[in-house]
Amino acid sequence: MGNKNKFKVKKSSIEGMGCFATEPIKKSELICNMKGEEISISELKKRYKLRRERDCDPLQVGEKRYLDLKKPYVYINHSCNPNGAIIHRNELIAIKNIKKGEEITYDYSFTEWTDDKDWEGYDEWSMECNCKSPLCRKKIREFRFLPNKIQKKYINQNRVLDFICKNIRSAVGYNKSIFGKKVLKIVSKIPRGKTLNYKRVAELAGSPKAYRAVGNILNKNYNPTIPCHRVIRSNGKIGGYNRGVKNKIKLLKKEKAI
Numbered sequence: 001m002g003n004k005n006k007f008k009v010k011k012s013s014i015e016g017m018g019c020f021a022t023e024p025i026k027k028s029e030l031i032c033n034m035k036g037e038e039i040s041i042s043e044l045k046k047r048y049k050l051r052r053e054r055d056c057d058p059l060q061v062g063e064k065r066y067l068d069l070k071k072p073y074v075y076i077n078h079s080c081n082p083n084g085a086i087i088h089r090n091e092l093i094a095i096k097n098i099k100k101g102e103e104i105t106y107d108y109s110f111t112e113w114t115d116d117k118d119w120e121g122y123d124e125w126s127m128e129c130n131c132k133s134p135l136c137r138k139k140i141r142e143f144r145f146l147p148n149k150i151q152k153k154y155i156n157q158n159r160v161l162d163f164i165c166k167n168i169r170s171a172v173g174y175n176k177s178i179f180g181k182k183v184l185k186i187v188s189k190i191p192r193g194k195t196l197n198y199k200r201v202a203e204l205a206g207s208p209k210a211y212r213a214v215g216n217i218l219n220k221n222y223n224p225t226i227p228c229h230r231v232i233r234s235n236g237k238i239g240g241y242n243r244g245v246k247n248k249i250k251l252l253k254k255e256k257a258i
C-alpha cells in the first residue's frame with residue numbers, strides 16, 4: 001500500500017529463499033528500509049537461546065543494537081560481490097544498476113562488528129559462503145577481520161553502516177596520535193616468542209601511567225603486521241585481543257611465548 005517493496009521472495013541459488021527485483025533499480029536508489037524489532041545484546045542472547053540460531057536473523061544497526069529482522073527482509077542473501085549495501089542505519093541501497101529479476105544481495109561482513117567483551121564464551125560469528133562470485137571469500141567474517149584494503153575501499157565509497165565507519169575512523173585517528181604511533185612502533189618490534197605487558201609498553205612509549213590507553217590503541221589496531229597479541233597483562237593474565245582472546249592464546253602458544 002504505497003510502500004510496496006521493489007522485490008519479491010522466491011527460491012534462490014545462493015541459499016534457501018532470496019529477494020528478486022520486480023522492477024529495474026538504479027544505482028544509489030533506496031531499495032528498502034530493513035525492518036524488524038530493535039533489540040539489545042542481552043535480548044538477542046535470550047532469543048538465540050529460545051530459538052534455533054537460524055530462526056533469529058539479527059541485523060546489527062549500532063554498536064550494541066540489533067534489528068531482529070522480519071519477513072521478507074530476512075530473505076535477502078549475502079554475496080561477496082553484492083548489488084546492494086546497507087548504509088546509515090538500515091537503508092538498503094543499490095550500489096549497481098539492478099535488472100528486473102536479479103537477486104538483491106548485500107555483504108553481511110559489512111554489517112557485523114562485535115566487541116569480544118559483550119560475547120565472551122560465544123564463538124566468533126562466521127558463515128560459509130555459497131555466493132559463487134569469482135570474488136567469493138568462502139568464509140564470511142566480521143568487518144574488522146576483512147583485509148584493510150577492502151575495509152578502506154568500502155568506507156571511502158560509503159557502503160558501510162554509520163557505526164562501523166565511526167569505529168574505523170576513530171581507530172585511525174587514535175592510532176595517528178604521537179603516543180599511538182610510539183606504541184605501535186614498540187609493539188611491532190616485539191620478537192616472536194616474546195611478550196611485553198601493557199605497563200611496560202606504556203613506559204617505553206614515555207607515559208608509564210597510560211597502560212589503559214595502550215590497551216585501547218591495540219584494541220583499535222587492525223594492521224596484521226603489528227603483533228598486538230604479544231602484549232599481555234602484568235599479572236600474567238592474557239588480556240584482550242580484537243581478533244578474539246582464543247586466537248590470542250593460540251598464536252602465543254604457536255610462538256611458544258606461553
Ligand SMILES: [Zn+2]
Nearest residue numbers: 080129131136
Ligand atoms: Zn561469497
